[in-house]
Amino acid sequence: MPSHDIYFYSVSRISTLARLAKNLAISIRVYRSPSFFISNSSLILDVAAGKAVGDYLPRLMQAIEDCDFRSTLFVVARKAHRRDPNYELARIAPRLLQASKRGFPVELQASYASIVEDSTLLPEVSALDTVMVRRPVGSRQHWLRFDRHEKLYQALEDAHLLFDSSLGFADVAGFR
Numbered sequence: 198m199p200s201h202d203i204y205f206y207s208v209s210r211i212s213t214l215a216r217l218a219k220n221l222a223i224s225i226r227v228y229r230s231p232s233f234f235i236s237n238s239s240l241i242l243d244v245a246a247g248k249a250v251g252d253y254l255p256r257l258m259q260a261i262e263d264c265d266f267r268s269t270l271f272v273v274a275r276k277a278h279r280r281d282p283n284y285e286l287a288r289i290a291p292r293l294l295q296a297s298k299r300g301f302p303v304e305l306q307a308s309y310a311s312i313v314e315d316s317t318l319l320p321e322v323s324a325l326d327t328v329m330v331r332r333p334v335g336s337r338q339h340w341l342r343f344d345r346h347e348k349l350y351q352a353l354e355d356a357h358l359l360f361d362s363s364l365g366f367a368d369v370a371g372f373r
Contacts, residue, residue, distance in 0.1 A: 199261075200269040200362065202306055202337065207251025208288040210244060216283045217241045217250075254292045258299055270296055271306035271337045274324040275317060278309040281339065290328045303329055305336040305358075312343040318352040338363040 207213045217237050224233035244250050254270075261268050272293060274286050293303050305325050311317045318336070326332045336353065341363050343349040353361050 198269055198302075199266065200271055200337070201257065202271045202339075203254075203273070203284075203289070204282050205251060206254075206282065206284045206289050206292075207249065208284045212283045213244055213251050214241065217244065252292075254296060258296060258301060261301075262299070267300050267302070269302045269304055269335070271304050272325065273306045273308055273339060274321040274328075275308045275311070277315070277317075280309040286324060286328055293329060297329060297331070302335075303331075303333070305333045307336055307338050309339045309342060312338060312349055312352055316352065318358075319356045322356045322358065332357075334358060335360040335362065337361065 205216055217240050220237040221234060221241075224230050224237060240250050270293065272286065272289070273282050273284075276282065276285060297303050303325070305318075305322055307318055307321055308315075311321060322333055322336075336356075336358050338349070338361070343363060349361065349363065
């Protein structure tokens with residue numbers, strides 16, 4: 198089944214501007230990409246003009262439904278690391294509940310430090326369960342990040358998850 202990782206979602210004007218400013222820096226320092234810089238600059242201008250930027254789930258779901266399929270949405274339940282998304286789960290819960298009602302499974306994208314440093318997969322499952330009123334059955338590690346397969350599999354088993362889709366490369370198609 199296709200999937201979408203929710204890395205950015207607009208929850209406030211300030212958090213949206215902060216994320217877009219971070220993207221500008223990344224476009225210059227990391228990617229050296231004029232097109233990425235221009236697109237983020239344009240979005241900053243849109244936010245400054247009062248436009249809603251980053252509330253994309255309704256349009257995404259409609260486009261997917263128009264193509265007659267569904268996609269799993271992976272959402273981070275805990276923002277504890279600078280590499281975690283800008284949103285708080287409770288702030289995007291209404292959109293996630295709408296998605297679930299329309300047949301889009303909402304599963305856990307574990308936070309950046311959940312496996313390697315913090316061992317927080319089970320509390321993150323519980324947090325998503327509370328918001329969705331449905332226990333997640335699957336997960337994906339944020340940035341596909343984990344250190345040892347055995348450690349990941351044990352955390353998945355302890356959290357009673359049925360599947361995980363973290364075994365790919367972050368920058369190349371295919372399995373590790």
